[in-house]
Amino acid sequence: MRLAFNHQNPKTSLETNRTINQSVASNHQHRASHAPHDTNRNTRRTKPEPDFVKANCDVSMKVKGYWGISAIIRNDEGMVMASATWRTLGFEDPTTAEASAIWKTMTLANECGFRQVIFEGDCERVIRLIQHKERQDRSYFSLFNREIQGTESAFDKCILRFTPRSGNRVADSLAHLAYTNPNLVWIEEVPPTINDVYIFYLIR
Numbered sequence: 001m002r003l004a005f006n007h008q009n010p011k012t013s014l015e016t017n018r019t020i021n022q023s024v025a026s027n028h029q030h031r032a033s034h035a036p037h038d039t040n041r042n043t044r045r046t047k048p049e050p051d052f053v054k055a056n057c058d059v060s061m062k063v064k065g066y067w068g069i070s071a072i073i074r075n076d077e078g079m080v081m082a083s084a085t086w087r088t089l090g091f092e093d094p095t096t097a098e099a100s101a102i103w104k105t106m107t108l109a110n111e112c113g114f115r116q117v118i119f120e121g122d123c124e125r126v127i128r129l130i131q132h133k134e135r136q137d138r139s140y141f142s143l144f145n146r147e148i149q150g151t152e153s154a155f156d157k158c159i160l161r162f163t164p165r166s167g168n169r170v171a172d173s174l175a176h177l178a179y180t181n182p183n184l185v186w187i188e189e190v191p192p193t194i195n196d197v198y199i200f201y202l203i204r
Helices: 014-037 094-111 124-131 140-152 169-177 192-203
Strands: 002-004 053-060 066-074 080-089 116-121 157-162 184-187
Touching (some): 053 094, 053 169, 066 169, 080 094, 094 140, 124 140, 124 157
Parallel strands (some): 116 157
Antiparallel strands (some): 080 184
C-alpha cells in the first residue's frame, strides 16, 4: 500500500522534475538490473535482536541541489514493515546529508509505532559523530544531530550502528528512486521497481 508522505518538500517546477527524471532514470535501471549478480560476501543480511526491527537508510546526491533519501524497516525475518522515499533540497555535504537520512528514518519509525529499533547507515564517520555527540556547533550537521538525539527518547530502545555499503543495497536503490518517486511511504512492501533487489537480499 502506497501512501503520500506527510512531510512534503518545496514545490519544484515541471522543468525541474523533468531534468531530475532524465538524470536518474538510466542510473536506477542499471543498479536494479545488476543487483542479482552481486557476489560480495558482505551482502548477507544480519537479523536484528529479538523484538527489534531494523531500519536502514541511505542518501543519493546524484542530482545537483537535491538529496534523494530513503528508509526501509524490516522485522527479524527480513520482511519489510515500511519503506519510504524523500526528495529534499540539498547541498554538497555528505555528512549533513547522511545525518538527515538518519533523522528522517527515525521519524518514520516513530510514526509507525516501533519502540525497539536498530538504525543502520553505511557512513561510518557520521555514525561515530552521532554516537559520540560531537560537533555541537551552529552547523547544519549539528542541527540534524540534535534532532536525532531528541528523537531517540521516543523509543524504548534505540541502537545506532554502521553497516557496510554492500549490506545496504535496498536502501541505496530506494535513495535513487526518491528523485522520481518522492515523499512516499509503502506499508509492508517496497516499490515494484526495486522488488528484485529486495528479494535478492532477503533470500541470502
